[in-house]
Amino acid sequence: METILNLPIENKIFYAVLVFSWTVYLWEAYLAYRQRRIYRLTMHVPQELGKIMDTDTFEKSRLYQLDKSNFSFWSGLYSETEGTLILLLGGIPFVWKVAGTVTARFGLGPEYEILQSLSFLILATLFSAFTGLPWSIYNTFVIEEKHGFNQQTLGFFLKDAVKKFIVTQCILLPVTSLLLYIIKIGGEFFFIYAWLFTLGVSLVLVTIYADYIAPLFDKFTPLPEGELKEEIESMSKSISFPLTKVYVVEGSKRSSHSNAYFYGFFKNKRIVLFDTLLEDYSPLNKDGEPETDTPTEDKSKLKNKKQGCNNPEVLAVLGHELGHWKLGHTVKNIVISQMNSFLCFFLFAVLIGQKELFMAFGFYNSQPTLIGLMIIFQFIFSPYNEVLSFCLTVLSRRFEFQADSFARGMGRASELYSALIKLNKDNLGFPVADWLFSMWHYSHPPLLERLRALGSTKQD
Numbered sequence: 001m002e003t004i005l006n007l008p009i010e011n012k013i014f015y016a017v018l019v020f021s022w023t024v025y026l027w028e029a030y031l032a033y034r035q036r037r038i039y040r041l042t043m044h045v046p047q048e049l050g051k052i053m054d055t056d057t058f059e060k061s062r063l064y065q066l067d068k069s070n071f072s073f074w075s076g077l078y079s080e081t082e083g084t085l086i087l088l089l090g091g092i093p094f095v096w097k098v099a100g101t102v103t104a105r106f107g108l109g110p111e112y113e114i115l116q117s118l119s120f121l122i123l124a125t126l127f128s129a130f131t132g133l134p135w136s137i138y139n140t141f142v143i144e145e146k147h148g149f150n151q152q153t154l155g156f157f158l159k160d161a162v163k164k165f166i167v168t169q170c171i172l173l174p175v176t177s178l179l180l181y182i183i184k185i186g187g188e189f190f191f192i193y194a195w196l197f198t199l200g201v202s203l204v205l206v207t208i209y210a211d212y213i214a215p216l217f218d219k220f221t222p223l224p225e226g227e228l229k230e231e232i233e234s235m236s237k238s239i240s241f242p243l244t245k246v247y248v249v250e251g252s253k254r255s256s257h258s259n260a261y262f263y264g265f266f267k268n269k270r271i272v273l274f275d276t277l278l279e280d281y282s283p284l285n286k287d288g289e290p291e292t293d294t295p296t297e298d299k300s301k302l303k304n305k306k307q308g309c310n311n312p313e314v315l316a317v318l319g320h321e322l323g324h325w326k327l328g329h330t331v332k333n334i335v336i337s338q339m340n341s342f343l344c345f346f347l348f349a350v351l352i353g354q355k356e357l358f359m360a361f362g363f364y365n366s367q368p369t370l371i372g373l374m375i376i377f378q379f380i381f382s383p384y385n386e387v388l389s390f391c392l393t394v395l396s397r398r399f400e401f402q403a404d405s406f407a408r409g410m411g412r413a414s415e416l417y418s419a420l421i422k423l424n425k426d427n428l429g430f431p432v433a434d435w436l437f438s439m440w441h442y443s444h445p446p447l448l449e450r451l452r453a454l455g456s457t458k459q460d
Contacts, residue, residue, distance in 0.1 A: 013360035017379045018087060024386060025080045032069055032076075035437040039066040042432050048448065049431055052421050061428040064147040071143055075135045082131065093362035095123050096371065110366070114180050117370035118173050125172070129165055136161070147428060149256050156253075160217065167216060175201055180369050191345040198345075199338055203265070210247075210263050210272060219250040223273065228311045232271065235315060235410070239326050242267040252276050257427055258308060260317055262325065269325075271318065276426070279308040307426040309419045316407055316415035317423075323406025329399045336395075340388060348376050396443040401453055408454055417454050420447060 007015075045058045086092065099119035100110065108115055140157060144150035152160070179197060186193045205213075214220065223229045223246040236243035244264070251259070251274040258276040262269055309317065324330055351357060357375050358367045407416045424431065424447050431447045438446055445453075 008356075010356045010359040013356060013380075014087070017360075017382070018084060020382055021083065022080065024382070025076065028076065029073065031434075031437045031440055032073060034434040036066065036069045036073075038432055038434050038437075039069060039430065046432060052451070053425070053431060057425050057428075058431075060147070061425075061430045064143075064428040065430040067143050067146070071139060075139075078135070087361070090362045092371065092374070095127070096120055096363075096368065099123055113368055113370075114177050114184075117180055117368060118177060120370065121172060121176060122169065125165070125168070129161070133161065144255065149428075151253055151255055160254075163216065167213065171205070176370070183369050191342075191349040195338075195342045195345045198341060202337075206263065207265060210270065214249070218254070220247045220272070221250070222246065223248050228278075228314065231311065231315055232318060235319065236269075236271075236322065238410075239322060241322055241325060242269050243271060244268055245270045247272045248275050248278065249273070250275055256307065258423060260314075260321055262321055271321075273314070277308050277317070277423075278314060279310050307422075309422055312412075312415045313419035313422065316412040316419050319407035319410045319412045320403045320416060323403035324399065327399075327402055327406060329403070332399075336392070344377060344381060347381070348373065351376050351380065390440065393441070393443050397445050400444050400450070404450055404453060413454050417451060420450055420454075 039062055042062065045053055045055055049058070096116070099116050102119045102123075103112060103116045110116070137154075137157070140150050140152060141154065179194060182193050182197055183190050210220070223232070229246055232246055233243060244267075247270065249272055251257070256276050257274075259274045260272065260277055262271045264270050352367075352369075352372045355367060357380065358364075358371065361371070361375055361379075363371060404416065407413070423429075429447060433442065433446045444450075
């Protein structure tokens with residue numbers, strides 16, 4: 001103990017970061033172990049679930065979640081080991097030095113710190129992409145394929161990965177360069193300008209994502225005229241939701257998992273439904289046959305599984321989503337996020353001048369702003385981030401119960417009850433959870449808790 005106390009402050013910081021990182025990992029591994037025991041030992045449908053889940057579906061969901069949990073253990077262990085080795089072997093200063101070598105080849109010296117920072121980002125994200133690719137491939141083409149969810153070919157997957165990397169760089173590099181410039185020239189109150197800049201960027205990205213970014217990866221088509229669209233418009237009007245358009249996204253070419261969401265600000269709200277959510281709709285198929293313009297690689301993988309919800313159930317799901325809007329959950333989340341962002345930038349301004357933080361991670365002769373952001377936001381704030389994440393998880397569960405209650409108040413409890421059961425079945429969600437695991441991880445309440453809250457209004 002005395003030896004530890006006598007260590008230089010930068011060494012104490014470094015070892016504290018490592019110890020906390022492994023403490024969090026071991027805590028997460030312990031929680032996952034508890035949940036895996038549930039998957040292994042719960043072999044039969046609990047009596048309470050007998051009327052809502054058949055034995056076959058229960059067994060499929062158990063095996064699926066067990067495979068996912070085992071995969072998560074090994075990928076998590078690899079990630080933690082990789083991160084530790086990067087820190088111990090001086091990986092961050094090494095990549096920074098390589099980035100400096102790259103910029104020097106263009107006649108740019110250390111004074112061009114922002115350009116060196118962008119070079120560092122490209123190298124770091126390339127490393128992350130390549131080391132993460134085998135895990136992603138295994139997850140998609142072994143686990144998801146084994147349990148009937150994957151709809152992609154390897155060619156589609158790789159093209160998608162390249163496209164995601166390019167789009168990410170197109171957004172990340174200019175945003176980072178402007179943020180670093182603002183911090184450099186912002187003076188004493190740079191943290192205010194940096195926060196306002198990131199706020200503006202986040203609002204712009206939320207606004208343009210579904211119109212300009214998401215269509216680069218998935219096909220969005222307007223929901224055809226008909227009873228469902230009329231009912232959606234009528235329900236939106238009844239609660240003064242300023243709906244302008246309803247889209248169906250072709251999620252089935254990627255996965256058979258389902259989802260729905262809305263986006264937009266002020267009087268320009270739009271609803272997006274995954275085709276896998278809709279029982280009788282798919283933009284890739286008509287009367288069971290692929291469209292003529294569907295790529296051959298997509299045709300070969302299309303499975304046309306009968307799943308999803310009928311129209312009343314889709315409306316109940318949307319009633320839940322609109323409940324988030326009507327109850328102000330979206331605004332509350334934005335406010336919490338921005339308060340947290342401001343606090344972090346303020347603390348960053350307080351800590352950025354501490355050279356010991358840079359020395360702890362191998363930067364003895366320079367204090368690059370980007371490295372400071374990484375050290376402070378990723379490592380120094382990690383205890384705070386863990387506590388905040390847990391609090392937000394608890395808040396999210398509360399919001400989910402409130403949104404369910406809102407849908408029930410609209411007279412859609414029975415339909416939401418059956419929709420939740422169907423979606424749980426379609427996505428092979430396992431309805432039994434360890435209490436500690438679910439408390440720490442579940443942003444949505446477990447299925448049984450939601451059904452109990454809705455009441456027994458659904459007829460058997």
